[in-house]
Amino acid sequence: MRRKPVVVCISVLALIVLLTATAGADTERPYVIAFTFQGGYDFGNLMPEEQLRVFNEGAFDGWGLTYVWRYKTDPGPSPEELAPTVAWLKEHLAAGKHIWPVVYLSRIIQPTPDHLGKSTRFDRIPGMDLDNEAGVRAIFEQEWRNACLVAKELGSPGILLDPEWYGNSAVRYPTELAQMRNEDVATTIAKCRAFGARLADITEEVYPDCHIVTLYTGLSERPANWTTVAYIHLGIIERAKELGSRQVLIDGGELGLGYLHTSIAALQERIFNRWIETRDLLKKYPNYQLGGVLAPYVDRDERVPWMSDHRIGPEQTAEDFVPHFRELFRNYRFIWLYGAGSGDAISFNPWDAQHSAAMSAALERAQRTSYYCPPDLNALPDEKVPEGDRGWTAARLVHLPREVLVDWANPGETKIIRKYYRGQGGVPEAATITTGPYSADGKEWQAEVQFDKSLLNKWPWPGISATNLPVADLSAYQAIWIEVYNASQKPIQIRFSVFLSGGKVLVADSYAGYASGENIAPGESRVLFCENINEPVEAVALGAVSQPDEQMSIYVSPVYLAKRAGQP
Secondary structure, three states, X not given: OOOHHHHHHHHHHHHHHHHHHOOOOEOOOOEEEEEEOOOOOEOOEOOOHHHHHHHHHOOOOEEEXXXXXXXXXXXXXXXXXXXXXXXXXXXXXXXXXXXXXXXXXXXXXXXXXXXXXXXXXXXOOOOEOOOOOOOHHHHHHHHHHHHHHHHHHHOOOEEEEEOOOOOOHHHHXXXXXXXXXXXXXXXXXXXXXXXXXXXXHHHHHHOOOOEEEEOOOOOOOOHHHOOHHHHHHHHHHHHHHHHOOOOEEEEOOOOOOOOOOOOHHHHHHHHHHHHHHHHHHHHHOOOEEEOEEEOOOOEHHHOOOOOOHHHOOOOOEHHHHHHHHHXXXXXXXXXXXXXXXXXXXXXXXXXXXXXXXXXXXXXXXXHHOOOEOOOOHHHOOOOOOOOHHHHHHHHHHHOOOEEEEEOOOOOOOOEEEOOOOOOOOOOOOOEEEEEEEEEEOOEEEEEEEEEEHHHOOOOOOOXXXXXXXXXXXXXXXXXXXXXXXXXXXXOEEEEEEEEEOOOOEEEOOHXXXXXXXXXXXXXXXXEEXXXXXXXXXXXXXEEEEEOOOOEEEEEEXXXXXXXXXXXX
């Protein structure tokens, strides 16, 4: 039984090799773009010549440079005003090096009242300024035009689009955006597509050869789960096809592929399934392409906190990511690397000379030993392959000897907190728990947890936690795990966290859902777990990171400790 995952993994890799071999080798060099929020540089606050020298001497082909920061509402500088900046860049950029102007979709989104960027112009936005009610859409369209013009003048292949809904995650759902705009959902979706079409028209007018690298599209999801952003991207490729345009929308893969992977096999499986998920769109829309992404780190010990050990592989340094780069280069022409940094924790900073040198060495090594050879879309199977490493581990943990750590229905001395742990303060309780049993998915569930979405747009998320646990030292155990079932009618994303007494938090599986663009579907159950916990545990928590409705419920099993194999 324990050998089964190895057999499946080999068959998956053999299938991938077979399909890619049919496409034939293409020796065109992959194009790598670095994108980061670090440094605070933009076209009005240009990086110094020392930083530009780092770019010129490194292996990156493109650098993303913000046109106007995402929380501003005023128009950015015009191409005429940027003429001296563009001239300076053209003078100092090495041959083959490009600056990609970055634009942010959040500039047309209304933030929640407590969020950064609140202004009188934002106050007038009904969720998203699709009809230019607040005049912000017109500003964004002018910025899009300017960014394309500047990219063309610089000789850059295109622009970067960050479609994240900073400040108001509720606008991602067409149903909620329609409510904000006081219109029916079909009308809102149509306006999102029309807005995307308008962006394609502008691109065609000023830079018809433009490559629009969007950090993600959301189009790898099932159409029933498409977000507002997915419909905007759909509008771009629909209009581009109608125009017979040469412009290209490249799906960067932040959703659909993901930042990090627990193994090379996991990355290969996700890449392969993503081709299947998007095959029909790729065949239908010639202006739509897939790109790749990775959020690597230079030193495992200095990476940002969200890169917990439980959603990354064994990589210690930049050099260890060479196999990841090879897989990306084999499947995608355009790849972007996210330079993640938070406070003193910096995973990768492309502006930094030492970081750039380390990552460039890994990129160059991968480029020497890989070639572009994507699969033949017509040869892809109908069914996706199992994405095994997390699933296999979960199945193994469930069958190991176990004992209860948290009994939600009968907690005893364990303290139940109806909020996400460490987010207590003045935050109101935002979850309720009702004891079972409940029957679903062929199982009996111990309790139901209902999350109030009123806190979803700010940290902490609505959640429920347990502390004062009967066992704190887990060194004798293989893992801690819980099984959850989505008892609602729409997808929900659940974060299972383990808080250690030293202050560290381990997040079991939130980015497994985040990376693939898939939450827990209605009627689906999932095992979430953390392994090899070497510090005392202070608390465990379940949080609803994403839910489309005001109240959504999950059924939960107890929180279990899995004993190590061979233990009674």
